[in-house]
Structure formats: C-alpha cells, structure tokens
Amino acid sequence: MSAHKPQILVTRRLPASIEARMATLFETDVNEADVALTSEDILEGLTGKDVLVSTITDRIDADLIARLPQSVRLIAQFGNGVDNIDLEAAWAAGLTVTNTPSVLTEDTADMATALMLALPRRLVEGTQMLLREGEWAGWSPTSMLGHRLRGKALGIVGMGRIGTAVAQRARAFGLNIHYYSRNRRPPAVETPLDAHHWDDLDAMLEAVDIVSLHTPLTRDTHHILSAERLGRMKPGSYVVNVSRPELVNEPALISELESGRLAGAALDVFENRHGINPRLLALASDNRVVLTAHMASATLEARVEMGEAVIVNIRAFMDGHQPPHRLLPDQPQPRSARG
Incomplete structure (x- = not known):
C-alpha cells in the first residue's frame, strides 16, 4: 500500500x-x-x-x-x-x-428457514397472545392449531448460494424441494436434496405450498411475483421474502392475503420508503403476515x-x-x- x-x-x-x-x-x-x-x-x-x-x-x-x-x-x-x-x-x-x-449466505438462509417455521406454526401469534393477555388460559386440543412442514412442497425462486442453503435446511425439516433458477444446478447439488428443477416458474407456483425468494433484483426479476403469478399460487399457500421487496408486487400480495386466498406471508423486506403500507400492518396485526425488520443478515x-x-x-x-x-x-x- x-x-x-x-x-x-x-x-x-x-x-x-x-x-x-x-x-x-x-x-x-x-x-x-x-x-x-x-x-x-x-x-x-x-x-x-x-x-x-x-x-x-x-x-x-x-x-x-x-x-x-x-x-x-x-x-x-x-x-x-x-x-x-x-x-x-x-x-x-x-x-x-x-x-x-x-458472507451473508448462512445467516440469510437461517432467517428464511425461521420465517418458514414461524408462519405456519403461528409462533409470533402465540407469543403475542401471551403478552397481550398476560395470563395463559392453558392448553386446549384445538388451541393455536397451525400446519406441519413435513411433506409440504417448497418452491425456491433462485437456487444460488442462499437458495441452496435454504434448500439444505428445508430438506432437514422434511420439505420437498422444488426450484426455478436461470441455470439448472448440477446433480451433485440436486441429488442430495432430491430437488426438482422447473423451467417454467408459473407451473412451479401452481404446484408448491411455500414460495421463498432468493434471486437478485434485476430488470428481469422486478415483480417476478406479479399480480398474475400471485394469482396462480395454490390457495392456502405462503410467500417468504428475505431478498428484495421489489421482487413482489406488494399491493397484489396484500390483496391476495386480504381475500384469504393466500394463507400468509413472512417478509423481512417490504416497501417502506414512505412508511409501511397500513394494509400490510393490518394484516400483521391480524397475524396473517409476519414482518421482521430487515434482519436476515443481522x-x-x-x-x-x-x-x-x-x-x-x-x-x-x-x-x-x-x-x-x-x-x-x-x-x-x-x-x-x-x-
């Protein structure tokens, strides 16, 4: 120097x-x-x-x-x-x-996996219920029922370093791995994960229960989850985004969640240049969205x-x-x- x-x-x-x-x-x-x-x-x-x-x-x-x-x-x-x-x-x-x-691969993958668990298992809602009520009424056979991860289909959009790390974690929880990526991964990656590659994103969205976004923001990936594609997702499915807010058409996602067609979303990133969308905050208050403060690499x-x-x-x-x-x-x- x-x-x-x-x-x-x-x-x-x-x-x-x-x-x-x-x-x-x-x-x-x-x-x-x-x-x-x-x-x-x-x-x-x-x-x-x-x-x-x-x-x-x-x-x-x-x-x-x-x-x-x-x-x-x-x-x-x-x-x-x-x-x-x-x-x-x-x-x-x-x-x-x-x-x-x-340098962010492992931490971001950890966060995506945590959100996948938090959403169907209603972890945030369960914590808030205890804090809000101050006294737990006790266990009940029908209280706080969520959904099991094992056996569900995870669709990863972008199977780079982070997407692959998410797939490795998700496989350990018994999720079936599907992915859409610009380039198909070699057998050395696909085989241990029993991962199914899709060359048609629309078709994958129709087939999976959880969609997790791990692609960089480019001209081609802006609103890769467009209103039309969100409409193709299975009723009762979930969206997880720890990548970039611009990958999702946020108003369209909000509408799908408000209608109840999509079961929920877990978002570490969201449009907030002019404040968080009040409709998104309302969904979070209603426990249909989990919001975290851009913490994936924190x-x-x-x-x-x-x-x-x-x-x-x-x-x-x-x-x-x-x-x-x-x-x-x-x-x-x-x-x-x-x-």
Whole structure:
C-alpha cells in the first residue's frame, strides 16, 4: 500500500472492530449520527475523498454520480445488494463499484428457514397472545392449531448460494424441494436434496405450498411475483421474502392475503420508503403476515465479515489491483476517463 492513506467516507456506523481497522488503514470519515445521508450530505462529505463506502440506504443515482468530486474513484458498497447504485452511470463515469457477496449466505438462509417455521406454526401469534393477555388460559386440543412442514412442497425462486442453503435446511425439516433458477444446478447439488428443477416458474407456483425468494433484483426479476403469478399460487399457500421487496408486487400480495386466498406471508423486506403500507400492518396485526425488520443478515459475524470484504476491496483498488468483488453493469456503456 502506498504511503498516502486513502481518504474514505463511510455513510453509516459499522461494527467497532471494523471502524478501528479502517481508521488504522485509511483516513476515515464516519457518519457518526448513523442516519441515512441526503445526496447533498454525501457530496459534501466526499470533498477530497478517494472512496465512498455506501450502504443500501444511500441512493446513488445518475444525478449524484454526475456530481461526485473527481477525486472519488471507488464506490465500495457495504452489502451484497446494489440496487441503490446506478451501475451503468457509474461505469460510464469511470467509477469502480464493489460489494460484499458470499458472507451473508448462512445467516440469510437461517432467517428464511425461521420465517418458514414461524408462519405456519403461528409462533409470533402465540407469543403475542401471551403478552397481550398476560395470563395463559392453558392448553386446549384445538388451541393455536397451525400446519406441519413435513411433506409440504417448497418452491425456491433462485437456487444460488442462499437458495441452496435454504434448500439444505428445508430438506432437514422434511420439505420437498422444488426450484426455478436461470441455470439448472448440477446433480451433485440436486441429488442430495432430491430437488426438482422447473423451467417454467408459473407451473412451479401452481404446484408448491411455500414460495421463498432468493434471486437478485434485476430488470428481469422486478415483480417476478406479479399480480398474475400471485394469482396462480395454490390457495392456502405462503410467500417468504428475505431478498428484495421489489421482487413482489406488494399491493397484489396484500390483496391476495386480504381475500384469504393466500394463507400468509413472512417478509423481512417490504416497501417502506414512505412508511409501511397500513394494509400490510393490518394484516400483521391480524397475524396473517409476519414482518421482521430487515434482519436476515443481522449477525455480528456477518457484519464484521462484510466490513473485512470492504477493506479488502479498497486496499486492492488503491494498490492498483482488480478488487475481488468488482461489479459490472448488465450492459456496459463506453467508459470515460476519470481522475
């Protein structure tokens, strides 16, 4: 590493051990308030900086990218998802963009599995009943009846690292594994899971009891669970989403749940830019939806590993090497020179 320490802006607070390492390696400016910065705040904080360490709460669109100081050459995202960054605009501006993949697999799969259990077994509802009533009336043969997981069909949309990890956990609970993915997995993956591949998503949705989403957000996957596809799902089935809210047509999902055609949904991600939809909150209050606060990757271990990946990306880039987690747009545009 050169004698000149890279100057970086970190837009949110990170684990203490990561902030300490960054402070040793870089000239680091951290957003101590730990609230989402506005575009103007980001631009002001980047004056004289080399690197922007962003998170999913930062909207880095084409307008912001066009206004970045010439000194900024790297956007090092703290996180796997980068749908908050206009990758095409960054590429055209000559910026390098990195993320932190692979470190979230186990934690995200754990959360998806926990939600699959919580939903049909009414775990949240049972806890709330005790807290609300303050005194348990006692066991009854017909009280709090849910549904068994064993023997049910799980349809995984996106059989990448996380989808495969979910399938492994679900198989241990006796679920039958079905999946739809851009590429069919090899026998070494399918056979131990007894996994059935579908090349027709609509047909899979009609056949399974639980749909769990594990695909990245792209132009092709936006609203992959559209109103029409939600209408194809089996009556009494469930939706689990720990990936991206934009994968689901949320108003259509709400309507299917309100009508009672779908039995429930467990959502770690949902549209909340203007506040959570009151209809969704009402369904949660009525125990037909389980909502968690974007917690799928929220373990200390995952956050530290994410921070370490950010550091590796920055050091590689500033040393003149290709960062290990560099991202490219789907359709790269001609690249322009940048400082």
